[in-house]
Amino acid sequence: xLVSIPPMMSVGSAVRIMKTNTSRKIKEQFxxxxxxxxxxxxxxxxxxxxxxxxxxxxxxxxxxENQGRDDAGQTAKLFA
Numbered sequence: 001x002l003v004s005i006p007p008m009m010s011v012g013s014a015v016r017i018m019k020t021n022t023s024r025k026i027k028e029q030f031x032x033x034x035x036x037x038x039x040x041x042x043x044x045x046x047x048x049x050x051x052x053x054x055x056x057x058x059x060x061x062x063x064x065e066n067q068g069r070d071d072a073g074q075t076a077k078l079f080a
Contacts, residue, residue: 011050019044 005014023042027033037043049063 015048015050 003014003018005011019042023044026043027037033043045067049060051059
């Protein structure tokens with residue numbers, strides 16, 4: 001997802017709003033997920049990737065492919 005946010009809004013706030021609202025809508029549409037994710041922080045993984053204009057689609061694809069993998073100090077190399 002590529003988004004543009006107002007300059008006065010922090011990136012963290014925008015991500016929190018998107019994750020909260022989409023999680024709520026998904027759980028409304030699929031009620032069984034409330035039991036699946038009961039007691040957890042929700043359906044979204046921790047963290048998010050943010051970059052300014054200039055990031056190539058290839059870099060975004062690499063980030064998505066490596067999501068959820070344990071970081072063994074390779075994150076800095078992945079986007080270098």
